[in-house]
Amino acid sequence: MTSVPPSAGSPSVPPVFAELTGQDAVVAQLSRAGAAAAALLDGQRPDPGAMTHAWLFTGPPGSGRSIAARAFATALLCPYGGCGECPSCRQVHVGTHADLLLVRPEGLSYGVRQTRDLVLRAAGAPAGGRWQVVLFEDADRCTEQAANALLKAIEEPVPRTVWLLCAPSAEDLVPTIRSRCRVVPLVVPSSAAVAKVLMTRDGIDPAAALAAARATQGHVGRARRLASDASAAARRADVLRVPLAAVSLGPALSADASLVRTAEDEAKAVTQELDEPERESLRRAFGEGSTGKGVAKAMRGMAGALKDLEDRQKSRATRVKRDTLDQALVDLAVFYRDVLMLQLGAGVELANGDRDPDLRQVADGSTPESTLRRLQAIMHCRERLTLNVAPLLAVEDMTLSLVEG
């Protein structure tokens, strides 16, 4: 029973892939795989080579690699190939589907015990009779031992288990795992593609949509926040004040303290926006408010699930804080990249075209060599943050270099 034709021709695109902005090649690849997977279950001959048991979704932050992986999981588990509306699709959406194991790092990396436990669970048969899908977000955060446990599972595939790993790039995984996965490379969508989504889906006016799309370099979620949330725009303005303040030490240090604080505020805003709807849909999934037999038992189950959810949300908050500061540093680097483009007279699209006077002021007051040194200082700071150097310390050291020029 499936609405997706099992023929190898051109399968229709399941509604659940509609969210993948500017990813036409990926949508085509996953639609073919989904149709082949359905054909396998129906005992028909699948499109040869379209489906496999281990997938690696790669792409820079914001390209939507975990959204794509989740959409694929939805398509595999849905009896209609990814309708987006049936009970199965809704369960995947809220994370309660029995055949979807969602794995996120508990702390900042995956441990071996967590991975072994997962491998054991993944070996079971799917409860719904279709596939057992394991979605591993941030698979690059595996410890070495955890990667070994994972490798074993992928090397000896169980017939109905599908592994979906997500990482910034294929090189972030050990070659032994990488070589056993089919890579799904997400691209950074063009500014025009992102702007189009903001206009058609969110009703944002064209000029604001395009400015936000350019400023966020193709990150749909950030672009939408930037265009529709005044405080997000104010936080970005704070970040971009740093280059202008980096002429003397006093103002520069106060600007960078606000950079760290800004990242913390934004992380808070983002996680709050996610946390409550997740708790809400969990309560709904457990039927809170209903009466009758079995309700007390369901409520006890809910307490455990709620505790799990809160733990995950807490560890996400830590990650978001770190990622948000990193994002602020990327915004800063992109500003200096624009400066460099002006200094070199390169006629490319500027991400910060809406701040032309600021860019010119910094470009006129420095040399390309010093802009390059500043870019290096920002990249060095990003590296130190991944090594868990205290954020304020790393950012202060960077500021000293920015002021020196």
Ligand SMILES: [Zn+2]
């Ligand atoms: Zn469905």
